[in-house]
Amino acid sequence: MENSFLIHNISKLLLSSDSPVPFKKGRDQSFISELNNSWLLVENGIIKDFGTEETAPKYHGPVLDAEEGIVMPAFIDAHTHLVFADTREDEFIDRIRGLSYQEISARGGGILNSVKKIKNISEEELFERSWDRMMFAVSRGTGAFEMKSGYGLSSESELKILRVIKRLREESGLDIKSTFLGAHSFPLEFKENHQGYIQQIIHEMLPVIAEENLADYCDIFCEKGFYSPEETEQIIDASLQYKLKIRLHTNQFTHSGGIPLAIKYGAISVDHLEELNDDEISALTNSSVIPISLPTAAFYMNCPYTPARKMIESGLGLVIASDYNPGTSPNPDLNFAISLACIKMRMLPEEALNAVTINAAYALELNDVLGSIERGKKANLIVSRPGTNLNLIPYAMSYDWIQHVILGAISDEEY
Numbered sequence: 307m308e309n310s311f312l313i314h315n316i317s318k319l320l321l322s323s324d325s326p327v328p329f330k331k332g333r334d335q336s337f338i339s340e341l342n343n344s345w346l347l348v349e350n351g352i353i354k355d356f357g358t359e360e361t362a363p364k365y366h367g368p369v370l371d372a373e374e375g376i377v378m379p380a381f382i383d384a385h386t387h388l389v390f391a392d393t394r395e396d397e398f399i400d401r402i403r404g405l406s407y408q409e410i411s412a413r414g415g416g417i418l419n420s421v422k423k424i425k426n427i428s429e430e431e432l433f434e435r436s437w438d439r440m441m442f443a444v445s446r447g448t449g450a451f452e453m454k455s456g457y458g459l460s461s462e463s464e465l466k467i468l469r470v471i472k473r474l475r476e477e478s479g480l481d482i483k484s485t486f487l488g489a490h491s492f493p494l495e496f497k498e499n500h501q502g503y504i505q506q507i508i509h510e511m512l513p514v515i516a517e518e519n520l521a522d523y524c525d526i527f528c529e530k531g532f533y534s535p536e537e538t539e540q541i542i543d544a545s546l547q548y549k550l551k552i553r554l555h556t557n558q559f560t561h562s563g564g565i566p567l568a569i570k571y572g573a574i575s576v577d578h579l580e581e582l583n584d585d586e587i588s589a590l591t592n593s594s595v596i597p598i599s600l601p602t603a604a605f606y607m608n609c610p611y612t613p614a615r616k617m618i619e620s621g622l623g624l625v626i627a628s629d630y631n632p633g634t635s636p637n638p639d640l641n642f643a644i645s646l647a648c649i650k651m652r653m654l655p656e657e658a659l660n661a662v663t664i665n666a667a668y669a670l671e672l673n674d675v676l677g678s679i680e681r682g683k684k685a686n687l688i689v690s691r692p693g694t695n696l697n698l699i700p701y702a703m704s705y706d707w708i709q710h711v712i713l714g715a716i717s718d719e720e721y
């Protein structure tokens with residue numbers, strides 16, 4: 307592996323900047339800088355310099371010919387449940403036959419089905435399976451991740467998932483943020499005793515997670531049939547005492563009350579937002595909470611999409627993420643999410659690219675090191691095949707447009 311090299315013969319360098327790129331919102335969400343006929347120098351995995359061809363340095367180290375492909379920052383997936391034991395295609399068929407997500411969940415399927423599967427898998431096997439899924443996402447251009455627990459719903463299993471996330475980070479060297487989602491559902495035995503489980507989260511899980519530094523954030527599924535606003539607030543309160551910042555699954559199926567709580571407690575993000583009214587949009591516009599839309603989940607659930615146009619036109623900035631999970635989004639490929647964002651949510655390709663790069667970096671508090679092409683940031687890059695332009699990516703949905711994914715280093719066979 308070489309981690310110092312020059313890339314030349316770049317037709318367009320996208321999202322490069324001489325100064326820190328801000329979170330893109332409102333009209334700015336459609337702005338992507340373009341540097342034509344350019345080069346980029348990487349030193350020790352860090353972007354050292356870039357410019358147009360006539361200023362190219364004489365370089366004696368390894369040189370990668372981009373063959374007139376475009377170069378952009380690698381994608382950042384700001385919402386995944388990638389660490390799960392197994393797929394759930396039986397429920398996919400149940401939904402085709404007419405059952406709703408909530409009906410499947412109420413009879414012990416859904417999240418609880420994944421909980422059963424996690425109990426019966428070793429930490430080693432869970433790691434191996436998760437590693438393969440992560441590497442598939444990497445091959446499709448994703449270079450950094452957020453990963454949630456939430457298929458454990460007991461101290462033992464939640465910690466198992468969080469330890470796997472930690473090991474994925476350590477062994478890959480990738481930027482991976484970890485989120486504790488113990489409040490994803492209620493275990494069957496606590497169906498009628500919500501407080502019993504919430505007390506476990508607060509008094510058994512959170513202290514160990516904080517002590518072992520196993521999570522950066524705490525997430526709660528604030529939704530009808532899952533966690534009520536009062537229950538959500540109780541867990542937010544406890545998490546903040548352990549210095550875990552908040553992200554919320556909210557407004558997936560109903561106006562579930564998560565948005566006022568997220569704003570009140572300074573949450574980092576509110577995620578899903580398929581059901582979002584004008585009051586909620588204007589409340590978000592006046593806050594610093596970042597909206598994360600998960601179009602792949604809306605696609606699989608056959609439900610409305612986040613009203614992206616209305617949000618952007620109200621001045622908001624959006625993040626798009628995969629929500630990769632075995633129930634509502636069995637697809638880690640952000641290219642698919644980008645296509646859906648454009649086709650179903652009427653986002654422009656530029657808006658979608660900002661949503662999975664610089665805006666996603668802000669949503670994971672990684673904006674100092676990732677998300678744009680700036681001197682001093684990590685060289686996490688995608689080099690396209692020749693003839694690719696940004697509009698082609700969402701349009702030719704399954705076209706294999708990626709020539710190289712470079713995450714700090716290139717391997718010998720790439721130049």
Ligand code: NIG
Pocket residue numbers: 416417420527555558603629631632633634635
């Ligand atoms: O983000 N909505 C809650 N959690 C996941 C789905 C989890 C599952 O069905 O396994 C989501 O869509």
Ligand code: FE
Pocket residue numbers: 385386387555629631
């Ligand atoms: Fe999710």
